Amino acid sequence: MGWVEQIVSSINDVLWGPPLLFLIVGTGIYLTFRVLFIQIRLLPYSLKLAFSKQDKTSEGDISHFQALMTALAATVGTGNIVGVASAVIAGGPGAVFWMWFAAFFGMATKYAEAVLAVKYRVKNEKGEMSGGPMYYLEHGLKQKWLGVLFAIFGATAAFGIGNLVQSNSISGVMNSTFQIPTWITGIIITVFTALVILGGIKSIGRVTAIFVPVMALFYVICGLIILVMNADLVPSAVGLIFTDAFTGQAVAGGAIGTVIRWGVARGVFSNEAGLGSAPIAAAAAKTDMPARQALVSMTQVFIDTMIVCSITGITIVMADMYVTEKSDALTSLSFAHFLGPIGSIIVAIGLLLFAYSTIIGWSYYGEKCFTYLAKDSYVMYYRVVFVIAVFFGAVFKNDFVWGVADMLNGLMAVPNLIGLIGLSGVVVFESKRIIDKIKQEKKEKNISVSS
Template sequence: MNVNEILDMISGFVWGPPFLILLVGTGVYLTFRLTFLQFKTLPYALKLVFTKNQDKKSEGDISHFQSLMTALAATVGTGNIAGVATAVVVGGPGAVFWMWISAIFGMATKYAEAILAVKYRTKDERGEMAGGPMYYIERGLGWKWLAVLFAIFAAVASFGIGNTVQSNSVADVLQENWSFPYWATGIILMILTGIVIIGGIKSIGRVVAFIVPIMAVFYVIGGLILILFNFDLVPSAVSLIFTDAFTGQAVAGGAIGAVIQMGVARGVFSNEAGLGSAPIAAASARTDYPGRQALVSMTQVFIDTIIICSITGIALVMGELYLDANSDVDGAALTSATFEMFLGPVGAFIVSIGLVFFAYSTMLGWSYYGERCIYYLTKKPSSIMVYRIIFVAAIFFGAILELDTVWAVADIMNGLMAAPNLIGLLGLSGIVAAETAFFLQKKREEERKL
């Protein structure tokens, strides 16, 4: 048994049914504890995202919108294109349904993460906000050892799923479509990333607030055009997604468990609800109440999975290319082939360009997550610059090397960082409920004054 096989075995254990049940179960528990908050407040939350006159007097480094875009930058990535395709190939069309289910409950999880991140945040020596699971685990639960574990796992994960695997994906797609050299992609990404992250969260916030909406709208419009131009295929595709979700007929042997596992796993991998990454960005937002920023953060799951992943999933089921047992096309290549089948070369271009920008923005978002974790562990501002230099250098190696081992380690680290975070969320669920009740009361008072 080689190293990769051992790592794959560990990853399979970490992301096995017990852990996925804990992830989704936490969302279900919080949904009931918060009396289905995500259903009642989503319209108001979406309105907050796009409100221009945001509170500039409150503490924080960036706006609600910039904070959300930073979190979306880190989550809207290869998972929305390659991850959904993998879920459909392995789990069948029904996996898309279970992605939706994980997202619905994941919204409550994301809300809880953000409200705790803002409540327990603090200022670092440079006057910038520092927050996230490591802070609410230490300051809320009083378990510093668990907070340290989270920070270590997240810092390591930032070099995997947040760095090298992203630059590798970009290098692959540029080489495949335009014969662009791997080394050239690595150098360009190093420069473009370094220029942005050197300025910290304010610089990252400004850039992703510009890039993320454009790249998301670009991909969504392309996907909607595909769906609308072939709308006669949509009813049967959606029907198959729902029926296969409970029968597993598209999976060998009708393994319904495989359908659920792949759908939930890829859903969580895409929107990161419960992993503990996004609340690090939420902690930097300017906001008067933790609950207000939490509602904004909650919309991340809706945009990422309910909108973007749904477009990819429905298109894949419509195309039926996943049914070809003799084909070795998978991941982003399958999504690209599906778009090309319906839209011609333009379809492949949409997926390729979308993947490039999705991956680049992911590196920007995760660079901030990693540096916050490094600062928490060292308490030295100088360590942040050291981390940024190493992070940028790793981008080049990610572009030119084979990364099977890195992918496996990244999977494991993501699962391990989620465990302390979920413990923190469950242990502090009473605080989440109390802060929510307080904010909703203030919100009602504001509405009465209008």
């Protein structure tokens, strides 16, 4: 397998080098200007919309909130804990700033992805909604071959980044923290995965609507406790993040390029803006306008990076252990630095919940890519194989899978970004529609109140 690993590694060096990262962030910047900084203007409205009552008469399978939670289930994962740590280790504290930078423009990218996903979604044989890059590449851009490529990469990537590596992370942390044998953990998470995903998107939506908020709140609250208890250290840590972002002093030789590269790369891995995965969940939402669900989807990046990753990043910088500690355990050690042994347990539980939620979310992404290539009647076979793979991922460690997963994620991004740029005019049109609709709703509300 040595030569295969070398090939995969070489491909990843090219895929996740400056060109693709520039293309991902550049697309976000381009879309931000085209939609006139909608991520700033309508963020409060978007957050309110995500938690408001849904229009049950609109077409779709799940609510705005359930679609958001399904997407968050897939993106709020090990990247929020391990990914942030690796960014700081390789790029220094300044990498956190560049994660924020990528996320800000990534909100516009995520918004555009969801607009197009809902705009070009179709009903499958069971009457359920199917959408995502493969559909807007085929029906919007009129380039079916790009849609086929995306679907192949997505259906395969789901077994890597969305399954094997996640179940392995769970079994590993359960074994190291609580001495639970990997095979026992494998059986447990396989059963729980089967109970959720074999029921399809409605089952996934119901579970994630309850599970994800609890999961995220648990980690955020624990992180905020550390920040509040050590409030005197927060200003200096944030200040260091900003100054190091433009000096790279924490990196050997002051390599500012290294700081930017690792910050942007890990930011993209965390929130997945530009990869094309999350719009698959957005396409299932009940909504009367594409941009309405897109505004909700946009908040995913805000929650994932601006809130969850920020707590991890600031805590790591405050602990000041990134210079000597160069392992994935940096986040755990940083939490333990402030909370003692309970800190490591918090991170272990966080990894367990985050990784499991990623399995659930990516199972849906993978099956939708699979059914784009095959008949909907075959979807149960995909689900069964996906569930079985969870157990093998927990028992057999294979670092090679990480490399393949990274490669497939990068390959997913290329056709998706082509679609976003090529269909940006559609995004602008739908943005104008939703803004006019919001103005009309406010006008009617004011008239109703005054009368």
